[in-house]
Amino acid sequence: MRQVTIYDIAKEAEVSISTVSRVLNDTAPVKGSTRAKIEELIQKYNFQPNAMARSLLKQETGIIGVIVPDLTNPFFPEVFAGAEHEAQQSGHTFLLSNSIGDYAKESEYLSIMREKRVDGIMFLGGRINLRHCEEHLVQELVQCASVIPTVLVNGGLRNTDLIRVATDESAGTALAVRHLIELGHTEIGFIGGESNMTTTSIKLRAFRKAMKDAELEVREEWMLPDSFSIDSGKRQMLNLLAMKERPTAVFCVNDYTAIGVIKAGVEAGLSIPDDMSVVGFDDIPLAHHFIPELTTVSQQAHELGRTAVKVLKAMMSNEKVKKLTSLEPQLVVRQSSGAPMR
Amino acid sequence: MRQVTIYDIAKEAEVSISTVSRVLNDTAPVKGSTRAKIEELIQKYNFQPNAMARSLLKQETGIIGVIVPDLTNPFFPEVFAGAEHEAQQSGHTFLLSNSIGDYAKESEYLSIMREKRVDGIMFLGGRINLRHCEEHLVQELVQCASVIPTVLVNGGLRNTDLIRVATDESAGTALAVRHLIELGHTEIGFIGGESNMTTTSIKLRAFRKAMKDAELEVREEWMLPDSFSIDSGKRQMLNLLAMKERPTAVFCVNDYTAIGVIKAGVEAGLSIPDDMSVVGFDDIPLAHHFIPELTTVSQQAHELGRTAVKVLKAMMSNEKVKKLTSLEPQLVVRQSSGAPMR
DNA sequence: CTGAAAGCGCTAACAT
DNA sequence: ATGTTAGCGCTTTCAG
Numbered sequence: 214m215r216q217v218t219i220y221d222i223a224k225e226a227e228v229s230i231s232t233v234s235r236v237l238n239d240t241a242p243v244k245g246s247t248r249a250k251i252e253e254l255i256q257k258y259n260f261q262p263n264a265m266a267r268s269l270l271k272q273e274t275g276i277i278g279v280i281v282p283d284l285t286n287p288f289f290p291e292v293f294a295g296a297e298h299e300a301q302q303s304g305h306t307f308l309l310s311n312s313i314g315d316y317a318k319e320s321e322y323l324s325i326m327r328e329k330r331v332d333g334i335m336f337l338g339g340r341i342n343l344r345h346c347e348e349h350l351v352q353e354l355v356q357c358a359s360v361i362p363t364v365l366v367n368g369g370l371r372n373t374d375l376i377r378v379a380t381d382e383s384a385g386t387a388l389a390v391r392h393l394i395e396l397g398h399t400e401i402g403f404i405g406g407e408s409n410m411t412t413t414s415i416k417l418r419a420f421r422k423a424m425k426d427a428e429l430e431v432r433e434e435w436m437l438p439d440s441f442s443i444d445s446g447k448r449q450m451l452n453l454l455a456m457k458e459r460p461t462a463v464f465c466v467n468d469y470t471a472i473g474v475i476k477a478g479v480e481a482g483l484s485i486p487d488d489m490s491v492v493g494f495d496d497i498p499l500a501h502h503f504i505p506e507l508t509t510v511s512q513q514a515h516e517l518g519r520t521a522v523k524v525l526k527a528m529m530s531n532e533k534v535k536k537l538t539s540l541e542p543q544l545v546v547r548q549s550s551g552a553p554m555r
Numbered sequence: 556m557r558q559v560t561i562y563d564i565a566k567e568a569e570v571s572i573s574t575v576s577r578v579l580n581d582t583a584p585v586k587g588s589t590r591a592k593i594e595e596l597i598q599k600y601n602f603q604p605n606a607m608a609r610s611l612l613k614q615e616t617g618i619i620g621v622i623v624p625d626l627t628n629p630f631f632p633e634v635f636a637g638a639e640h641e642a643q644q645s646g647h648t649f650l651l652s653n654s655i656g657d658y659a660k661e662s663e664y665l666s667i668m669r670e671k672r673v674d675g676i677m678f679l680g681g682r683i684n685l686r687h688c689e690e691h692l693v694q695e696l697v698q699c700a701s702v703i704p705t706v707l708v709n710g711g712l713r714n715t716d717l718i719r720v721a722t723d724e725s726a727g728t729a730l731a732v733r734h735l736i737e738l739g740h741t742e743i744g745f746i747g748g749e750s751n752m753t754t755t756s757i758k759l760r761a762f763r764k765a766m767k768d769a770e771l772e773v774r775e776e777w778m779l780p781d782s783f784s785i786d787s788g789k790r791q792m793l794n795l796l797a798m799k800e801r802p803t804a805v806f807c808v809n810d811y812t813a814i815g816v817i818k819a820g821v822e823a824g825l826s827i828p829d830d831m832s833v834v835g836f837d838d839i840p841l842a843h844h845f846i847p848e849l850t851t852v853s854q855q856a857h858e859l860g861r862t863a864v865k866v867l868k869a870m871m872s873n874e875k876v877k878k879l880t881s882l883e884p885q886l887v888v889r890q891s892s893g894a895p896m897r
Numbered sequence: 898c899t900g901a902a903a904g905c906g907c908t909a910a911c912a913t
Numbered sequence: 914a915t916g917t918t919a920g921c922g923c924t925t926t927c928a929g
Contacts, residue, residue, distance in 0.1 A: 585898070
């Protein structure tokens with residue numbers, strides 16, 4: 214069961230290990246006949262050079278560490294696929310960990326990745342989405358970034374200059390709200406999102422600004438943050454339905470809440486979008502498949518992943534990179550939004 | 556930027572590297588005062604021992620390699636989450652790769668994982684779902700398994716005795732079909748699945764058997780394999796709708812095709828389940844959120860992942876494991892199935 | 898309780 | 914064109 218090494222090959226080929234190394238890496242000319250013999254042996258024993266030994270020497274592992282909060286959220290596999298796509302060419306491979314929003318776990322994985330000497334780290338979600346992140350958690354990441362190229366994806370840490378790649382959620386929100394306004398809506402609500410997360414506050418701010426720009430009133434009772442789940446969407450829609458007056462359209466922080474809103478609406482007998490327009494955010498695959506198909510804002514998850522790796526690779530080769538690489542989101546108009554009924 | 560090593564610590568603490576190693580691993584008693592000094596230094600420099608150096612020596616990496624066909628298919632993140640859950644305790648971590656159904660890529664990743672000396676490999680999808688897999692692809696995996704503990708998840712390779720962990724798709728299919736029959740259906744169709752994949756053939760066979768057991772006729776024109784996508788579901792439903800006679804219920808190879816069937820049905824003005832009952836397979840999250848909520852068969856993806864890692868760990872510690880560990884699927888009755896209208 | 902030394906498998910000068 | 918040698922950073926005997 215012990216794997217064969219370069220020594221085994223060298224011995225049987227009656228050459229030195231350097232020669233074997235040379236044919237392995239094609240790093241210097243080797244006589245045709247010896248090369249042939251060595252290659253044959255490599256075949257025969259199915260020899261695979263030990264990457265750890267090589268990494269130890271070369272000081273690089275070819276591994277990129279990725280920390281995501283929840284792979285079960287379809288947004289992240291999409292980002293990952295993009296990252297993988299970009300990493301393909303350079304032959305990088307991924308050490309992936311789910312933190313499930315547990316900061317201690319994030320720390321643990323960060324530590325493991327440092328021990329394993331990954332070439333770079335992509336950090337998504339968790340602490341970098343907090344409006345107020347505890348100082349030691351911030352410092353840990355700063356520390357980490359000082360020794361391993363690290364990029365924060367769709368998040369950031371106040372008062373640090375960690376490299377970031379993010380979609381412009383503010384612009385995305387404006388896109389969605391303006392779409393609703395152009396459709397003729399003037400009474401628009403805001404649903405979902407935890408208030409202590411930047412995703413929420415950024416969208417909230419952009420929402421208010423877009424309304425103000427259009428000289429529309431923001432009705433505070435229709436501003437209903439909660440969480441990011443389908444259930445929270447349902448819950449807040451129920452709240453809305455219980456009011457004497459309700460908006461003709463709602464903007465939801467993400468597709469899940471939008472779906473919750475629609476489900477609760479449909480169950481209450483509303484027709485979407487006739488009785489209420491709903492727009493989401495993220496453009497998860499489900500958005501396309503749902504009935505009615507969801508109007509939403511695409512974060513370009515795939516592109517986000519690609520870009521993050523691209524930036525990481527630049528950092529790894531000591532190129533200068535921008536502090537923030539921003540991606541433009543796109544409005545995807547489907548069936549859940551329409552002109553107001555009246 | 557160069558990381559600090561055990562030598563740096565030893566020098567500054569004025570002890571030998573062995574002593575530092577001892578406090579690191581708590582592998583032998585060390586005088587309180589020296590230990591304290593060393594620990595302080597470790598803190599100060601935020602020293603992380605180089606895992607590669609250690610792995611090189613210990614001949615283990617703490618890494619499990621996972622090859623999946625498509626992480627974007629929600630079934631796999633679920634399996635992965637289960638795997639991660641089980642790996643938590645032993646401190647194993649994952650090298651994850653998407654093969655996107657490309658056999659060459661599978662080979663490439665397999666090779667990378669061998670070079671990186673992962674402690675075990677979890678192989679899902681791709682070639683192991685083929686009814687007829689090319690011999691060299693089979694041999695490659697056999698070869699690999701002979702040197703690294705390898706487990707095939709939800710698949711297998713004929714004429715090999717590779718270790719497998721799988722849900723009993725045959726039993727799952729029987730569950731679904733019997734459910735339909737108990738509801739009163741006698742005219743049942745079969746939709747989706749590529750014919751050259753074992754998932755399809757296994758379900759096809761189980762479907763026929765369940766029908767036969769109930770003394771019901773299988774109408775060949777209603778047996779409509781195709782692929783695994785939503786679109787294929789739509790396509791075959793359209794075919795069905797164009798027939799003069801159509802079944803009162805259909806069993807779909809997976810949830811995606813079931814959703815396609817429902818979408819096409821709804822667009823054509825049918826009401827589900829009144830006009831037609833639809834049952835899927837997999838129980839992806841979407842199944843629960845869709846309108847109508849989908850009756851389906853749960854593969855227990857999370858459990859599958861856990862079990863696979865459990866088996867892998869047993870193999871890594873040279874325990875004897877069963878050739879096949881089989882998991883029982885579960886029927887999840889929701890809204891898309893009901894009694895036939897007649 | 899601590900240090901010296903061997904070695905894990907490989908690459909990269911440096912010789913020849 | 915090929916061999917020798919010195920590490921990469923760590924763990925683990927074996928002595929003391």
